[in-house]
Amino acid sequence: MKYSQDRILTTHVGSLPRSKLVADTVFARERGETVADADDIFRDAVDAVVARQRDTGIDIVSDGEMSKISYATYIGDRVTGFAGDSDREPPADLEDYPGYLRKLASSGGTPTYRRPCCIGEIEVKDMGPVTTDIGNFKAALARHKPTEGFMNAASPGVIALFQPNRYYPTHEAYLYALADAMSHEYRAIVDAGLVLQLDSPDLGLGRHMMFKGRPDEEYRQLASLHVEALNHAIRNLPRDRVRLHICWGNYEGPHHRDAPLEMVLPIALEAAVGALLFEASNPRHAHEWEVMAAMDLPDDLILIPGMIDSTTNFVEHPRLVAQRIQRYADIVGRERVMAGTDCGFSTFAGFGAVDEDIVYAKLGSLVEGAAMASAALWR
Numbered sequence: 001m002k003y004s005q006d007r008i009l010t011t012h013v014g015s016l017p018r019s020k021l022v023a024d025t026v027f028a029r030e031r032g033e034t035v036a037d038a039d040d041i042f043r044d045a046v047d048a049v050v051a052r053q054r055d056t057g058i059d060i061v062s063d064g065e066m067s068k069i070s071y072a073t074y075i076g077d078r079v080t081g082f083a084g085d086s087d088r089e090p091p092a093d094l095e096d097y098p099g100y101l102r103k104l105a106s107s108g109g110t111p112t113y114r115r116p117c118c119i120g121e122i123e124v125k126d127m128g129p130v131t132t133d134i135g136n137f138k139a140a141l142a143r144h145k146p147t148e149g150f151m152n153a154a155s156p157g158v159i160a161l162f163q164p165n166r167y168y169p170t171h172e173a174y175l176y177a178l179a180d181a182m183s184h185e186y187r188a189i190v191d192a193g194l195v196l197q198l199d200s201p202d203l204g205l206g207r208h209m210m211f212k213g214r215p216d217e218e219y220r221q222l223a224s225l226h227v228e229a230l231n232h233a234i235r236n237l238p239r240d241r242v243r244l245h246i247c248w249g250n251y252e253g254p255h256h257r258d259a260p261l262e263m264v265l266p267i268a269l270e271a272a273v274g275a276l277l278f279e280a281s282n283p284r285h286a287h288e289w290e291v292m293a294a295m296d297l298p299d300d301l302i303l304i305p306g307m308i309d310s311t312t313n314f315v316e317h318p319r320l321v322a323q324r325i326q327r328y329a330d331i332v333g334r335e336r337v338m339a340g341t342d343c344g345f346s347t348f349a350g351f352g353a354v355d356e357d358i359v360y361a362k363l364g365s366l367v368e369g370a371a372m373a374s375a376a377l378w379r
Contacts (some may be wrong), residue, residue, distance in 0.1 A: 012341040013342070022042070037111075042066055046064065046140050050140035053363070060150055061146045068152075072161070075182070079182070091253070092212040093254045108173070108330075129347035130185045145339050151189045152199055161201070161205070172225060175226060195242070197245055207258070246279075280308045308341050309342070310353075312354070316369070322373040322376070324369075
């Protein structure tokens with residue numbers, strides 16, 4: 001993957017706002033309906049979102065996850081074993097504030113679509129969707145020529161977080177079945193010449209959802225198992241073509257139950273990846289550059305800290321972005337830092353806290369701040 005050789009490169013976590021037409025098409029397909037021009041809709045949407053990223057100045061772009069209903073539950077048409085729905089399990093921080101939890105639910109602040117359970121054997125069902133996504137994205141990359149392209153894929157752990165196991169005898173067996181099935185998608189993305197981004201909020205968000213109420217040591221053991229399964233899935237892929245995203249949940253809330261970075265980071269560092277994307281702007285985690293400064297980090301790991309928040313409509317000042325970038329450059333060196341975002345801007349189709357035009361204003365500020373930082377770091 002590219003790194004910041006003569007200036008700070010910019011990227012983001014992956015999902016970007018979808019038009020109403022695209023969101024409606026995604027949901028129609030989720031309901032099993034046929035949309036005659038769906039292929040054209042998604043192809044045109046990918047081309048448009050790559051063009052807008054390029055025009056904004058983002059270096060390492062994504063397809064915006066245009067064809068996916070969400071970053072974790074999209075796998076239903078790609079692997080077998082999933083059906084039905086499952087109960088919603090709110091994060092522990094929102095349970096502590098039930099009034100706010102009710103407010104979110106009543107205001108449409110939380111997505112309400114289906115989250116299937118695992119009820120059968122997990123195997124590859126259809127490689128067609130990932131092949132189509134790759135084709136659409138590569139065509140857009142060839143047309144608009146950004147620095148590089150990355151494509152998101154759900155980690156085994158985040159699939160398990162949102163789609164509970166009702167079939168396999170153990171959690172470990174479930175994770176490894178997911179790893180074996182998803183490894184084909186991972187390989188296809190890398191073989192296409194794209195950077196693979198594995199989304200693994202289970203390592204952060206999972207602490208106050210999937211693992212809430214459990215002792216810290218049990219969380220560490222289970223989260224490490226998630227990383228072991230992930231490493232199994234990517235065991236034959238070059239680590240410098242894979243990056244890992246961790247977060248504590250892409251929602252505005254108290255987040256006072258978030259596991260601290262000093263607990264999550266050692267587990268994330270077990271992953272055989274070349275770059276790490278993590279939240280570094282939101283008010284609960286912005287101070288944790290101190291953790292990075294104190295940690296013995298691998299010499300070849302690229303850090304992609306979130307320099308802008310993905311849950312508010314504030315447009316960060318470019319000077320603030322530059323300051324944040326310089327802080328991390330002081331820790332690991334300018335070549336090993338990229339400017340990223342805390343999370344995706346539309347992790348669920350049709351749902352996003354930030355207005356679409358403001359999303360691109362924020363990304364523009366990211367680009368401007370990276371240029372300011374570059375001028376200081378390479379002077």
